[in-house]
Amino acid sequence: MRAAYASKFDDDNPLAALAVGDRPEPVPPGDDWVTVEVRASSLNHHDLWSLRGVGLGAGQLPMILGCDAAGIDDRGNEVVVYPVVPTPADPRGMSILSEHHQGTFAERVAVPRANLVPKPAELSFADAACLPTAWLTAYRMLTTKGRVDEAEAVLVQGAGGGVATAAVVLALALGKRVYATSRDAAKRDRIAELGATALEPGARLPERVGVVIETVGAATFDHSLKSAAAGARIVVSGATAGHEPKVNLRRVFAMQLEILGTSMGSAAELADLLALCRDRSVRPVIDSVHGFSAVEQAFARLHSGAVFGKVVLDHTR
Known part of the structure; x- marks a missing residue:
């Protein structure tokens, strides 16, 4: 499957560490995990820090980037992915996707089923993908x-x-x-x-x-x-x-x-946030939307420092 991933680390020029190409299909590590077909994702500065080598070791490469995603689960439901995963190997006891587990900048991502939050029909996949981080x-x-x-x-x-x-x-x-x-x-x-x-x-x-x-x-x-x-x-x-x-x-x-x-939030808080966006017609501020084929341009936009709002990837194009 196609994916955007860190192939190396470059503190001075993180964009040089970004690779785009084929990666293996996700393999859920347990019965309580599920594979989600990603329809949209959004970038965070965390992704640039990962390319610089912050929070990742060389032994974890190549690592598919991305924390945020919305898509379709194995039962055909529209879902938003909560990115915090229990991780005993991490000193915090948890991690977010793209740290110890492969991230969301791919056609598919494996996550615990408990991390799936129903996406309100009123929100687009692009809107929903802005919310989890x-x-x-x-x-x-x-x-x-x-x-x-x-x-x-x-x-x-x-x-x-x-x-x-x-x-x-x-x-x-x-x-x-x-x-x-x-x-x-x-x-x-x-x-x-x-x-x-x-x-x-x-x-x-x-x-x-x-x-x-x-x-x-x-x-x-x-x-x-x-x-x-x-x-x-x-x-x-x-x-x-x-x-x-x-x-x-x-x-x-x-x-x-x-x-x-504080940092991040809980899955229950994400559900409350989605409800607030639905009930009060709140929509995320989106700086730009890029097709997945233009993922390098999306990263360059984030790295420019000129963004106002979220940079989004549309995985359908």
Whole structure:
């Protein structure tokens, strides 16, 4: 079957480590696993890090890339693949597809049957394929960790990337006032079109917020602290611009702030996210859709840093 996979590692030029070609059909390792025919998948920065060799060893190559997918299961059901797999060999006790188990950038992928979540008919395969990693992370940040139902306003740092853009859309769908920052003027225009108040990084907000979504790190963390209302939750799922920020602990205890880390979410949360998208007509922000025959172009688009939303692969073409 055709697949996109890491054939080697290249930290300086990860695109040079990407290979596209025939790979063996997936072999489910147990009776509780099933093979899914992939109709659509979406890219994450995790895929670029894999090509750089982060989280993979040479002994795991070649590794089919991809965490996110939607498709058809062995019973003919339309499903979304939850990408977190129990993995005793991993120190975390789990891994996501394309780490210890072959990923979703292929015609077919093997996953535990428990990882299949029904796809609402109202969502296309392309829409559904955007949700399991970035959008699920944003949903968990807002709901389970951020308790956004207790807040009136949300700040999203570094909107434009997959998680941050998802957080903007979801917070708006949940009825919150949303402020979002970006260094890029064009991305600020796109943020405003979504319905949020777009700001330059570090700009003073008209109010303090109850939830801050942090995926940037050191470059924005002081602003996040200063923008948080008393008792606010600052939820962190990334550190693209520095992982060792200076933290004013006096502000943390005086304002009784909560700094919470999170990553991904549960299969039940993915089901809740799908229901929210169905019931409130929420659709993922898609930067571009590429046929699987143009997978190299999709990776180049993600690597460019110019994306706004998700980069999607259509496996039917």
